[in-house]
Amino acid sequence: MSSDHKAIVAEGLGKSYWVGGHMLIDRMGMHALVDRALKAPVRIISRLASNQKPASHFPEIPGHMKWAIRNVSFSVDQGEVLGIVGHNGAGKSVLLKLLSRITRPTEGRARLHGRVGSMLEAGTSFHGELTGRENIQLSGAILGMPRPRIAALMDEIISFSEVEEYIDTPVKRYSTGMILRLGFSVAAHLDTDIMLIDEVLAVGDQRFKRRCVDKMRSVASSGKTVLFVSHDMDVLKQISDRAILIREGSLIMEGAPEHVVAEHVRYTGKS
Amino acid sequence: MIRGVLTAFKDRRETIYINPPSGIPKLELLEVWRNWDIILILAQRDIKVRYKQSFAGIGWAIIQPLLTMIVFTAVFAGVVNVNTHDSPYPLFSLAALVPWSYFVHAITKATGCLVVDQDLIKRVYFPRLVLPISAVIGGLVDFAIAFVLMLILLLVYDWAPNLKLLLLPFFLLFAILTALALGLWLSALNVQYRDVNNALPFFTQLMMFVSPVAYPASVIPEKWQMVYALNPMATVINGFRWVLLEEQPNPGIYSLISVAVVMIALVGGLYFFRWQEDRFADVV
Numbered sequence: 001m002s003s004d005h006k007a008i009v010a011e012g013l014g015k016s017y018w019v020g021g022h023m024l025i026d027r028m029g030m031h032a033l034v035d036r037a038l039k040a041p042v043r044i045i046s047r048l049a050s051n052q053k054p055a056s057h058f059p060e061i062p063g064h065m066k067w068a069i070r071n072v073s074f075s076v077d078q079g080e081v082l083g084i085v086g087h088n089g090a091g092k093s094v095l096l097k098l099l100s101r102i103t104r105p106t107e108g109r110a111r112l113h114g115r116v117g118s119m120l121e122a123g124t125s126f127h128g129e130l131t132g133r134e135n136i137q138l139s140g141a142i143l144g145m146p147r148p149r150i151a152a153l154m155d156e157i158i159s160f161s162e163v164e165e166y167i168d169t170p171v172k173r174y175s176t177g178m179i180l181r182l183g184f185s186v187a188a189h190l191d192t193d194i195m196l197i198d199e200v201l202a203v204g205d206q207r208f209k210r211r212c213v214d215k216m217r218s219v220a221s222s223g224k225t226v227l228f229v230s231h232d233m234d235v236l237k238q239i240s241d242r243a244i245l246i247r248e249g250s251l252i253m254e255g256a257p258e259h260v261v262a263e264h265v266r267y268t269g270k271s
Numbered sequence: 272m273i274r275g276v277l278t279a280f281k282d283r284r285e286t287i288y289i290n291p292p293s294g295i296p297k298l299e300l301l302e303v304w305r306n307w308d309i310i311l312i313l314a315q316r317d318i319k320v321r322y323k324q325s326f327a328g329i330g331w332a333i334i335q336p337l338l339t340m341i342v343f344t345a346v347f348a349g350v351v352n353v354n355t356h357d358s359p360y361p362l363f364s365l366a367a368l369v370p371w372s373y374f375v376h377a378i379t380k381a382t383g384c385l386v387v388d389q390d391l392i393k394r395v396y397f398p399r400l401v402l403p404i405s406a407v408i409g410g411l412v413d414f415a416i417a418f419v420l421m422l423i424l425l426l427v428y429d430w431a432p433n434l435k436l437l438l439l440p441f442f443l444l445f446a447i448l449t450a451l452a453l454g455l456w457l458s459a460l461n462v463q464y465r466d467v468n469n470a471l472p473f474f475t476q477l478m479m480f481v482s483p484v485a486y487p488a489s490v491i492p493e494k495w496q497m498v499y500a501l502n503p504m505a506t507v508i509n510g511f512r513w514v515l516l517e518e519q520p521n522p523g524i525y526s527l528i529s530v531a532v533v534m535i536a537l538v539g540g541l542y543f544f545r546w547q548e549d550r551f552a553d554v555v
Contacts, residue, residue, distance in 0.1 A: 127316055
């Protein structure tokens with residue numbers, strides 16, 4: 001089968017960050033910067049006079065490049081559910097950020113076929129001063145739901161979140177659990193071809209968690225392509241068709257969820 | 272092979288390509304247009320939020336230009352005696368203060384928008400241009416309220432509307448574009464250098480002195496009029512006065528300089544913003 005039928009194809013994705021300050025002032029210090037600026041005319045004239053090329057624009061910069069992920073290649077079939085396993089800081093979230101276009105890769109490329117919905121943290125687009133209902137409209141629109149669709153799904157979203165009683169209260173009066181539930185509920189009703197999900201399953205109490213997992217399962221079986229990161233190995237094994245393991249920014253294993261999770265657990269136990 | 276082509280043809284779902292940034296960025300204004308819903312809902316959010324837990328509420332949109340007008344009238348009509356081309360000074364100054372207040376409000380909102388909404392930028396994808404655009408559009412509600420105040424004052428002075436009023440939307444649009452053009456540059460710079468936000472109140476204050484808010488543009492000597500028109504807000508204010516007040520002169524041919532300035536700043540700002548955009552989520 002050609003790669004045209006894949007929902008997601010990633011080829012050699014890499015993202016590097018500068019560790020140790022971004023700003024010119026951070027790099028050089030205020031004094032050095034002012035000093036350079038003041039001496040610039042002298043430097044330029046002497047350079048012109050001697051007809052020399054500048055050695056370097058800036059002095060040695062403290063800090064170094066760090067690859068958050070590098071050389072990550074994989075593909076996901078349409079309708080497939082891919083779990084991503086790895087330790088904190090392994091690069092799972094960076095990978096999801098790249099695929100959801102929040103940030104751009106330093107190298108490599110990826111292709112996603114279909115509308116993409118992402119949920120990288122529940123309730124992030126909420127505003128504390130707005131009511132639950134207003135926040136559903138806001139969050140839904142930002143996540144890419146058309147307005148009429150939000151209106152049609154409103155009751156369903158509210159009832160799933162179990163915050164009916166407080167739906168017209170400003171969200172700043174909500175408990176953390178309530179905000180997360182409402183956030184998950186909005187995202188769970190997104191109707192996109194591809195869903196990118198990070199950690200949202202760690203929401204609320206056991207009962208709500210079970211409902212989230214059920215919802216996820218029905219999303220997964222509805223033919224959507226799902227890519228999700230979770231630290232809950234049991235849920236991951238239940239839901240995914242396939243899994244990949246990321247360690248220190250590299251993709252080191254790909255295969256059946258049980259095998260990948262086993263390897264991850266084995267390595268965790270060792271270290 | 273043929274089957275592949277057929278399925279590709281049948282399948283109308285869009286394909287998203289993710290690449291490292293390179294070369295001149297594409298503006299993709301069509302994508303911004305498709306996200307008009309987000310622009311409106313963010314503007315709506317800002318308006319709702321601003322007046323929650325506020326006693327005067329939406330009244331702030333009136334208080335600011337009204338009090339400034341009163342102080343200006345006392346100083347510039349009472350003490351300094353500024354020439355207003357025979358318009359009553361309160362009308363003369365309010366016709367300038369209404370678009371000026373909008374401008375200051377819009378540019379302040381636009382400059383801070385990427386930092387204020389950094390949680391969104393770090394966690395949800397949408398065209399980032401939506402944020403400054405929504406900031407300058409949200410300010411229009413305040414403008415509308417202040418404009419009602421203007422109309423009431425005009426009626427108090429026995430005003431007879433004339434056809435020039437139909438040109439008002441153009442001058443308003445020009446004010447919006449001016450705020451957006453500046454806002455694009457300043458918001459993108461503010462992501463990396465928060466100095467921009469700190470310098471902004473000072474900058475807008477200085478800009479008011481070089482805009483004909485308290486005085487008529489005609490006090491500027493003819494030979495400096497061309498330089499004066501480099502400030503697009505001069506043209507906006509001259510335009511507002513001209514369409515609202517019978518006695519005021521038209522903005523004149525030098526307005527074209529203002530138009531050129533705004534167009535260049537706007538197109539440059541769009542490219543600058545798009546160029547910087549790739550780093551927003553990493554730097555902010």
